[in-house]
Amino acid sequence: MTSSAQLSNQATTIADCPPLLRARGIVKSFGGIRAVQGVDFDVAPGEITGLVGPNGSGKSTLLSCLSRDIAMDSGSILFNGADISKMRAMEAARSGMGRTFQNVRIFPEMSVWENALMGRQWKGVGLRGLLSSADDDTRRRATDLIELMRFPQLAHEYAGNLSGGQKRLLELVMAMMSRPKLVMLDEATSGVNPTLIESLKQYVMGLNRDEGVAFIIVEHNIGFIFSVADRIVVLDSGKILADGSPDEIRQNQEVIGAYLGA
Ligand SMILES: Nc1ncnc2c1ncn2[C@@H]1O[C@H](COP(=O)(O)OP(=O)(O)OP(=O)(O)O)[C@@H](O)[C@H]1O
Numbered sequence: 558m559t560s561s562a563q564l565s566n567q568a569t570t571i572a573d574c575p576p577l578l579r580a581r582g583i584v585k586s587f588g589g590i591r592a593v594q595g596v597d598f599d600v601a602p603g604e605i606t607g608l609v610g611p612n613g614s615g616k617s618t619l620l621s622c623l624s625r626d627i628a629m630d631s632g633s634i635l636f637n638g639a640d641i642s643k644m645r646a647m648e649a650a651r652s653g654m655g656r657t658f659q660n661v662r663i664f665p666e667m668s669v670w671e672n673a674l675m676g677r678q679w680k681g682v683g684l685r686g687l688l689s690s691a692d693d694d695t696r697r698r699a700t701d702l703i704e705l706m707r708f709p710q711l712a713h714e715y716a717g718n719l720s721g722g723q724k725r726l727l728e729l730v731m732a733m734m735s736r737p738k739l740v741m742l743d744e745a746t747s748g749v750n751p752t753l754i755e756s757l758k759q760y761v762m763g764l765n766r767d768e769g770v771a772f773i774i775v776e777h778n779i780g781f782i783f784s785v786a787d788r789i790v791v792l793d794s795g796k797i798l799a800d801g802s803p804d805e806i807r808q809n810q811e812v813i814g815a816y817l818g819a
């Protein structure tokens with residue numbers, strides 16, 4: 558028999574940690590369309606979770622429920638020890654969540670540098686105040702992230718002039734400004750060229766390793782997600798079809814039939 562003392566001596570794995578995010582019974586319909594139908598979803602601290610599934614399976618809607626960008630019909634979300642089920646997106650972001658969107662959301666008529674400053678969580682200052690009120694720590698963070706993404710020469714370029722892939726990286730910079738514990742990326746590699754996809758992979762893995770950031774990454778690029786994720790969740794018609802390690806998912810006949818074999 559294994560004693561509790563022996564158990565506590567065993568190596569701690571991601572699965573043993575109390576979850577950073579615990580979502581239960583998430584339901585969201587749009588009129589008659591049942592986009593998310595009772596999803597339970599946990600993310601451990603520092604875990605990279607891939608969220609995959611066919612078009613229209615509810616991936617973006619689930620992210621928007623978790624980030625509080627849209628109201629759920631029912632369900633509960635604990636994040637970082639707090640009940641965020643009824644919070645607005647801005648409050649959820651302040652509690653340590655960052656996200657990017659399927660349709661990139663940046664400020665095209667602002668510079669890369671100004672966009673980075675816009676990414677921090679702010680309160681009580683208008684748009685102009687936001688840029689002028691950035692303290693040294695915020696400016697250093699923006700500089701560091703822009704350098705990390707190898708953007709320094711583009712810092713004063715209008716964001717609208719960036720390539721599709723660079724815009725997605727800029728969105729990641731913005732999401733990282735407030736040092737979140739969890740970042741959700743929706744269609745991270747869509748419209749990104751193969752070289753930048755490799756860079757994106759290195760940034761995600763670097764931020765995960767160096768800052769302990771957990772990620773939920775919605776992806777259609779199966780090669781990318783299987784190479785970067787610790788765990789893959791497969792959504793189908795608003796429900797979880799499978800949840801496991803990349804190896805387990807690769808061997809899951811139901812997933813292969815419903816999705817990967819397609
Ligand atoms: N704002 C909305 N109003 C009405 N229906 C919506 C809305 N957003 C999503 N839906 C519907 O909800 C379902 C799930 O959509 P969702 O965008 O979450 O899927 P997805 O898995 O992200 O798909 P994709 O891979 O194409 O991005 C779809 O049937 C979609 O048409």
Ligand SMILES: [Mg+2]
Nearest residue numbers: 616617618659
């Ligand atoms: Mg989507």
